[in-house]
Amino acid sequence: MISATQTLQGETRDAIVVGGGLVGAAIAYGLQRQGLSTLMLDEGDIAHRASRGNFGLIWVQSKGLGAPHYQHWTHGSAQAWPGLAEDLSEATGIGVGLHQPGGLHFCFSDAEMAQRDALMGQLRREAGNAGYEYRMLSVAELRDMVPGLGPKVVGASWTPYDGHASPLHLLRALHAAFQRAGGHYRPNARVEAVTAAPHDFSVSLGTAIVRAPRLVLASGLGNADLAPLVGLAAPLxxxxxxxxxxxxxxxxxxxxxxxxxxxxxxxxxxxxxxxxxxxxxxxxxxxxxxxxxxxxxxxxxxxxxxxxxxxxxxxxxxSPDGKPIYDESERCPGAFLANCHSGVTLAGAHAHLLAPMIAAGALAPEMSPFSARRFHVQKAA
Known part of the structure; x- marks a missing residue:
């Protein structure tokens, strides 16, 4: 493990992940588990720290309406979550507070119930053979599930996939598991410049430079400035x-x-x-x-x-449409981008599904709808 006082001058790794929040930490942990020597660069408290303000839901219902690829991705992440929580606990002894008993979205009128039922029904149809289980619950059923409901509640939607966890414990566990697996963590590391060529990236941290054939930009809102350096776009x-x-x-x-x-x-x-x-x-x-x-x-x-x-x-x-952006650079193969607003929900997918794709060197074809190129198509249309 590299301490904060050691130099990175001339260091070469298999992968560099820029971003120490939930998205970056989950991907870095996943890459290290794939056997790649990975360096995670964490900007520190001058960053916006979106991960530390996360509400903590693992939420599937209402995600991906009109976008089955997003629904499948979210559902897959929820399914991966128990394995992720178990792996982190075994590696670090840190419990992330995972509970997945399903989740409730309350409605306060008959019209809201009908609208919600229609939305959930559309999600089920769009799920296709993957399936999408949900129930619309009456207030009588709800009173047996949760105590002290207000008189204006008329019902709720429920899916079995939803749950919640502690964002802070999750972030701590991802960092600890990453480093215990041999990952290299650099705190207070602000990226000053990036020199990019196909499968060859040099990242300048001021007086220190580190190189790798894979570069993952997962620095949240900071990706808007970093993405163009490797031929990508992050409209955020x-x-x-x-x-x-x-x-x-x-x-x-x-x-x-x-x-x-x-x-x-x-x-x-x-x-x-x-x-x-x-x-x-x-x-x-x-x-x-x-x-x-x-x-x-x-x-x-x-x-x-x-x-x-x-x-x-x-x-x-x-993003402009609220959905994640996952991309790989055509100009500089080996450079990847990951952005989302659901760092807890998608932690399972980032560690167990996305990281293996990056380790293999290419995103799977089913990830193409997440590319930022979709915004150029919309603008042209």
């Missing part, structure tokens, strides 16, 4: 979300929902907001925080008895 924008955290309480919520989940420690996380605020994560919007709290109390009135102990804002990494 930040979308701010806010989360409220309650004091700890006894276990009262066995299933995660799209707006409330309970952690292993007992706190409730309340969230699911969307704001166009640029790169601002320091301020918070009181009206948004109030709306988050009101929706949570509307769903579970007993939440009103709990104290809010902290809150934060974080940035999602959003």
């Amino acid at each position: 924008r930040p979308e701010r979300g806010q989360i409220l955290v309650t004091e700890r309480t006894r276990e009262v919520l066995a299933l995660p929902t799209h707006v409330v989940r309970q952690t292993d420690e007992g706190s409730l996380l309340l969230g699911d907001s969307k704001e166009d605020m640029g790169f601002d994560t320091l301020s918070q919007t009181p009206t948004i925080m109030r709306a988050i709290a009101q929706r949570a109390v509307q769903t579970f009135p007993w939440i009103a008895e709990l104290n809010i102990v902290r809150a934060w804002a974080a940035l999602r990494v959003m």
Whole structure:
């Protein structure tokens, strides 16, 4: 393992992963497991740190409407999650808090229920032979599953694939497992320049240079500037979300929902907001925080008895259509791009499905719909 004080001058590895968040760490861990000597470059606290503000859902329902490739990718990641959690626990002793009992999306009117049922039905049709299991649950059924529902809840959709985990424990476990497998981690490593040729990449970190035949850009919003250096495009924008955290309480919520989940420690996380605020994560919007709290109390009135102990804002990494971008460079083969806003949900896919493709030197044909080239086609149309 290379310490923060050792030089990287002249070092050569099998792969370099730029990005130490959930996406980069999962891919780096997967590459190291494939037998590639991998270096993970982590920019440090000057980065936007989207992974540390993640809500923690492993969420399949509602993902990929009109885009079966995205639905299959998300479903495949959810299926890979138990194996990933077990591997990380065995390698590091760190539990990532995985629970996959299914998840609930609540509806507050008969019209919402009908609309939700239609959406879920379309997802099932688009799944084809892969299958897509879901149920629309009445409020009577829900009362047997979750306690203290509010009077305005009329039902919910449920799929067995959904769950949740601790983003912070996951990030720590990925880093620890990566390094224990022989991976090389460089903290506070800001990429100053990239020199690219087919299967030959030199990354400058100021006074240090490292080379590899494979380069993976997984630095979130930072990819917008890095991608063009290797002949790729990363049209990305930040979308701010806010989360409220309650004091700890006894276990009262066995299933995660799209707006409330309970952690292993007992706190409730309340969230699911969307704001166009640029790169601002320091301020918070009181009206948004109030709306988050009101929706949570509307769903579970007993939440009103709990104290809010902290809150934060974080940035999602959003493409123009909200779907992930996975790409490989035609100009510089060996360079890959990975961007998504679902670092927890897709951790299983990144470690167990995407990393083997990168190790083999090419993305599978079924990954082509994720290429950023889709935006050029849309613009031309």
